[in-house]
Amino acid sequence: MSATVRFTEEMLGHVTFGETDYARGAQPDRDGSAAFMFHLTIEVADIDAFSQDPLRPADARGYVHCDALGGRLPVVAGFFNLFVDQEPGVKHMLYRLHFYDGVGHPLTMIGHKVVENDAGFDLWKDTTTLFTRVLRGHVAEGEDEGAEVVGSGIIIIRMRDFAKQLTTFRSSGPGLGAQLGALVKFGVIFVQQLAQVYLRRGSKQRVAAQG
Template identity: 75%
Template sequence: MTSSVRFTEEMLGHVTFGELDFARGAQPNRDGSGAFKFHLTIEVEDIEAFGNDPLRPATAVGWIESDAFGGKLPVERGWFNLFVDVEPGVKHMLYRLWFRDGVGHPLTMTGFKLVKDDAGFDVWKDTTTLFTRVLQGHVEEGDDATATVIASGIIIIRARDFAKQLTTFRAGGPSVPNQLGALTKFGVIFVQQLAEAYLRKGRRGGRDGVRA
């Protein structure tokens, strides 16, 4: 039988309508609009398969909250990928959430965390900063380039929310040892992937991985 791992994550920040640049889109508007938040439970359904898959896929369920899009909105389908290789020493943590605005229009939130040793050992910033876009329609993976961008910005995990997140890790499995093993394996995978990004010898310079 397989063993699973799940945890809850909450992130918040700002997005700006009509903006393509992440940093500009993250600036709060004077009227307070543009606030964007999500609350997700991310689940790795089979920790062994997860560890052997270079895309390290998981599912995500929960909700998005943004007055600009209609309030608190359920995630209809959600996907998460942990530490996907972009180039040597550069990894992305990927998010894709399908939801609908307050009047029923389908939307997709996409986001990536850029994990790269470009400013010293900046693991906290890299693993808690999500470059975020909202796209028109329910956009499949691989179709982002042709999708219409509704808004862009950056959302983050606050320190107090991260501390809470650490208490939400749970495992499922046929026995307690299996469950403990699943949690341990997830932790090992996480640390190994960070080591590849930050401690890899002979890292090469290159693009910063953040594109408009």
């Protein structure tokens, strides 16, 4: 029996209804803009299997909050993937949350963080910026292109929320040693994946050339 790892994450920002562009949708003063946030507990059910799976999947549970959609709305199914390879030197963190609005319409929040050494050592921005869309219906992976976009925007982790997040890491499993080992293994995976991006051979030369 492998140990689990879980932590809590909170992100907030704005989405604009009827918008498909992330940056425009993130502007709080636009018509149709609404504050949007989520509070999630992300759980890796089996740290050993997680470490071997290139998709690094985990469950996400909690709620989204958007007054324009009906307030605090429970996540009925949530999915998270840590550092999925997109191309050499680029990794995505992926979020998919199914929920219902205040009158019972099914919705899906999808989001991705782009981890890429394209602007110097921009690790903080990359790992705390989520490009976010709300889709009509409960949309499964692979069906996004055919789904109706309700709104788009960007949500972020604030520094104080990140500091709090670091205190929420927990593990459960067969004994204290296994639990501590699971937390260490998760940390090693996280650091190794970041190193593959920011310490990748040639990345400094590319950034210098862009400058």
